[in-house]
Structure formats: C-alpha cells, structure tokens
Amino acid sequence: MQFGGQFECKRVVRGNAIKRSSEAQFRNLEYKDLNAKSLYIEGKLSKVAADLVRACFDDDELTPESIGQVAWYPQYLDMIFDSSEGDLISVLGRQCWLSAVHASNRHVSMLERGLNIPVLAPRVMIMQQAEAPKYLDDLVKHLKSADVLFVAYHDHKTLIRQYYPDSVIIMAAGLTTDEITTQVMARIRPIIGR
Structure with a gap:
C-alpha cells in the first residue's frame, strides 16, 4: 500500500x-x-x-x-441570554456544532449573582425581554471589552450604546430564527478564523 x-x-x-x-x-x-x-x-x-x-x-x-x-476551532462562542423563550439558543448552538465551533450558553443572572465564571470570546448577548434590561451594569463589569454582539428583539439600541458604544447590534424583530442565526454566524466567523 x-x-x-x-x-x-x-x-x-x-x-x-x-x-x-x-x-x-x-x-x-x-x-x-x-x-x-x-x-x-x-x-x-x-x-x-x-x-x-x-x-x-x-x-x-x-x-x-x-x-x-472538520477540525474544531479552539475558541468558544459564549451565548448569554435574558430569556429562554423561542428557539434561537438551541438553533444557534446546533449551527455552532455543525460549524465545528464550541458554544456555551448561560442566563444573564449568572453574572448578576457575582459567580466567578469564565469569560469567553466571541460573545453574543441575546436580549429577548421587552422591558429595559437592568443587568447591563453587571454585564459591563464582567464583559468590559466592546466585542459583544447583541441580538435585540426590542428597541434597546440607545441603552446598549450607553454601555457598549462600539458593539454590533442585530435588530431581531421581524427576522426568523434562521435569519438571525445566519447573521450571528457571519459576524463571529472572522473572529474565530472561519
């Protein structure tokens, strides 16, 4: 042979x-x-x-x-969410799996509790709650850099800009889960090298 x-x-x-x-x-x-x-x-x-x-x-x-x-990429996608309603978290996690990208997900309350948790990058903050988020103070304490990709289902753009003026915000209202997932994956690929 x-x-x-x-x-x-x-x-x-x-x-x-x-x-x-x-x-x-x-x-x-x-x-x-x-x-x-x-x-x-x-x-x-x-x-x-x-x-x-x-x-x-x-x-x-x-x-x-x-x-x-395919080789798995060493970087993880860190998904943080304020509500587990809908299927974006599972669809995005599945797409990461299919793209050989490790992903973790956790509720934003993990930050509010002050638990010592690993900070991974790239990061996606999925904001589904309609009311103005009160957790941005805690979020900025743990995720100081501007490399947070926000997926906002409601118009919290002005509030997000107060804390993260340079972050990308995907306005999810009116988009399907697949459209949001496609946009998120397109934004994180350059960061993870794909």
Whole structure:
C-alpha cells in the first residue's frame, strides 16, 4: 500500500514497534495490538507510531478534512441570554456544532449573582425581554471589552450604546430564527478564523 509519504505502510520498523508484511494485516490492527506493539501508549500514539504515520502519509493527508471531517476551532462562542423563550439558543448552538465551533450558553443572572465564571470570546448577548434590561451594569463589569454582539428583539439600541458604544447590534424583530442565526454566524466567523 502506497500513500503520498516516503515509505510503504508495510515497511518494517525494527525493535519493539511493528512488523507487518501485508496490507490486510496492516488494516486489521486492533487496539490491543497497537498497545502490545508500543504504538499506542497511555491514550496517544507513541513517537515511533507518529514517525511511521508521517513516513507513510503527506501532511495534507493527515488533516481531518482529508477524511471528510472538520477540525474544531479552539475558541468558544459564549451565548448569554435574558430569556429562554423561542428557539434561537438551541438553533444557534446546533449551527455552532455543525460549524465545528464550541458554544456555551448561560442566563444573564449568572453574572448578576457575582459567580466567578469564565469569560469567553466571541460573545453574543441575546436580549429577548421587552422591558429595559437592568443587568447591563453587571454585564459591563464582567464583559468590559466592546466585542459583544447583541441580538435585540426590542428597541434597546440607545441603552446598549450607553454601555457598549462600539458593539454590533442585530435588530431581531421581524427576522426568523434562521435569519438571525445566519447573521450571528457571519459576524463571529472572522473572529474565530472561519
């Protein structure tokens, strides 16, 4: 069997690593065989196994995309919401999953309680309540930078600008959940590198 690397996969690696002579044997390695041959140690490939893989495959053959998968991005989308009404949170979370973006969500009251919670970026503040939000003081204490994307279902633009003058605000009234999700994903992609 020959891939883009310098050696055939059946090449003999001496010592306690592997000795395989046919493609069928190579393809039928099982987990216990990998452990027994010192190729898989403590939950990861050993150095000799990594060297063998690199010898048999080109770098572009060793990416998730080369087998039809995608690499997960290291950044998380932090979704903060003031009401769990509607399905935007779940649809946006699902779209993040499909786009290989980790996402977390939490109610704004987590900030009001003064709990020590991780601050992730990019951030989306989903404002669904009709009354003027009283939590913006707490929000600005925890999220000081202007990189908060607001999704406002009601006209709180003037109030938001008092706290976050440079933030982007998506006015969600009249938009479908899919339209809002598309706009949010379009805004966060440059931040996460996609």
